Amino acid sequence: MKYKGRFGDYGGFYVPEVLIPVLEELEEAFYRFYEDERFIAELAQLSKDYVGRPSPLYYARRFSKYVGFKVYLKREDLLHGGAHKANNTLGQGLLAKYMGKTKLIAETGAGQHGLATAMIGAFFGMETKIFMGVIDIERQSVNVHKMKLCGAEVIPIEGGTGTLKDAINDALRYWTAHVLDTFYLFGSACGPHPYPTIVRHFQTCIGTEARQQCLEQIGRLPDIVVACVGGGSNAIGIFSAFLEDKDVRLIGIEAGGRSLSSGKHAATLVVGRVGILHGAKAYLLQDDEGQVHETESVSAGLDYPAVGPEHCFLKDSGRAEYVAAEDNEVLDAFGLLSKTEGILPALEPAHALAYLISQKGKLSADTIVVANLSGRGDKDVSIVEKRRPQAY
Numbered sequence: 001m002k003y004k005g006r007f008g009d010y011g012g013f014y015v016p017e018v019l020i021p022v023l024e025e026l027e028e029a030f031y032r033f034y035e036d037e038r039f040i041a042e043l044a045q046l047s048k049d050y051v052g053r054p055s056p057l058y059y060a061r062r063f064s065k066y067v068g069f070k071v072y073l074k075r076e077d078l079l080h081g082g083a084h085k086a087n088n089t090l091g092q093g094l095l096a097k098y099m100g101k102t103k104l105i106a107e108t109g110a111g112q113h114g115l116a117t118a119m120i121g122a123f124f125g126m127e128t129k130i131f132m133g134v135i136d137i138e139r140q141s142v143n144v145h146k147m148k149l150c151g152a153e154v155i156p157i158e159g160g161t162g163t164l165k166d167a168i169n170d171a172l173r174y175w176t177a178h179v180l181d182t183f184y185l186f187g188s189a190c191g192p193h194p195y196p197t198i199v200r201h202f203q204t205c206i207g208t209e210a211r212q213q214c215l216e217q218i219g220r221l222p223d224i225v226v227a228c229v230g231g232g233s234n235a236i237g238i239f240s241a242f243l244e245d246k247d248v249r250l251i252g253i254e255a256g257g258r259s260l261s262s263g264k265h266a267a268t269l270v271v272g273r274v275g276i277l278h279g280a281k282a283y284l285l286q287d288d289e290g291q292v293h294e295t296e297s298v299s300a301g302l303d304y305p306a307v308g309p310e311h312c313f314l315k316d317s318g319r320a321e322y323v324a325a326e327d328n329e330v331l332d333a334f335g336l337l338s339k340t341e342g343i344l345p346a347l348e349p350a351h352a353l354a355y356l357i358s359q360k361g362k363l364s365a366d367t368i369v370v371a372n373l374s375g376r377g378d379k380d381v382s383i384v385e386k387r388r389p390q391a392y
């Protein structure tokens with residue numbers, strides 16, 4: 001088990017003894033059910049009826065005209081809940097059901113994953129507890145209210161800094177004591193094995209659809225696939241289908257925050273160093289003593305000081321490239337997509353759009369780019385209003 005779930009030297013299974021049998025049970029169940037015909041059929045049906053798949057691949061004509069090359073958007077923003085998160089919560093929720101679990105727990109930072117889990121908890125009729133830092137509860141009161149509307153209980157975490165990092169630790173601790181009936185629905189393609197593998201699996205639908213849509217709608221594969229990277233789930237979901245297509249460049253965009261030099265950012269792959277957090281070996285934002293940094297960016301959904309192990313591996317191998325976009329560029333990208341296409345992007349995928357804007361004049365007019373629009377921007381309007389009171 002210790003050697004499973006490795007991506008090169010990354011990932012793995014660095015957890016307290018008590019968690020090992022729990023994660024082994026989960027791993028065994030995942031490998032039992034993910035190829036099970038009944039499981040696959042039920043997941044496909046619910047992905048269509050409840051989540052709203054397949055999502056369109058949309059040619060953004062006016063945005064493309066502005067940047068000077070062809071940009072197609074994978075419209076995960078149109079899914080139930082307004083983001084790609086539902087792919088993962090539905091998949092793991094169904095796995096929980098097949099495992100005979102009746103209760104769900106999850107961590108959340110910005111509240112997006114907590115809400116996506118609360119929705120699925122309501123859908124399956126499972127008692128749901130969401131672990132959330134007290135600072136985040138204060139910052140994200142709308143999402144807290146939505147989770148409660150879906151019947152979930154929000155557990156405030158006082159310890160540490162009152163943010164996502166502490167919520168994960170407490171959720172793992174709670175899980176070890178309640179494993180018989182409880183499933184831990186983890187939010188991104190990181191954490192200990194088998195989560196990076198499980199979450200990747202339930203997000204690969206993004207890439208599989210996008211690749212096929214490119215062939216059908218454009219008649220060829222794209223030159224570049226771009227996605228934002230927080231924990232890494234939407235990016236690995238779209239990258240995974242193109243890994244073997246060596247001519248397709250894969251580019252992940254991290255949160256450069258105020259600036260990389262300010263130290264206030266979440267650009268884990270761009271400037272981090274290898275370490276261990278939340279059970280996995282990965283690039284981390286840490287100081288010389290190995291103390292994990294607080295992250296800071298305009299998009300709460302990218303504020304995580306580690307990153308999924310597969311991205312670490314793809315970075316080292318050179319198969320994918322990772323760069324950072326800064327808050328100001330991201331806010332400009334939010335405005336530009338809204339104005340040119342009538343689509344408000346979430347601030348997370350606005351990082352990917354900011355990168356594309358930075359490539360204006362650098363890529364030839366026939367370049368085809370697929371950008372993963374991982375979520376919609378309604379949740380971010382008040383932040384944008386505060387940071388850009390002059391509008392655009």
Ligand SMILES: *Cc1c(COP(=O)(O)O)cnc(C)c1O
Binds near residue numbers: 228233302
């Ligand atoms: C949560 C979130 C992200 C970041 O998470 P990943 O696991 O890196 O995908 C990105 N975009 C949106 C819209 C999100 O809600």
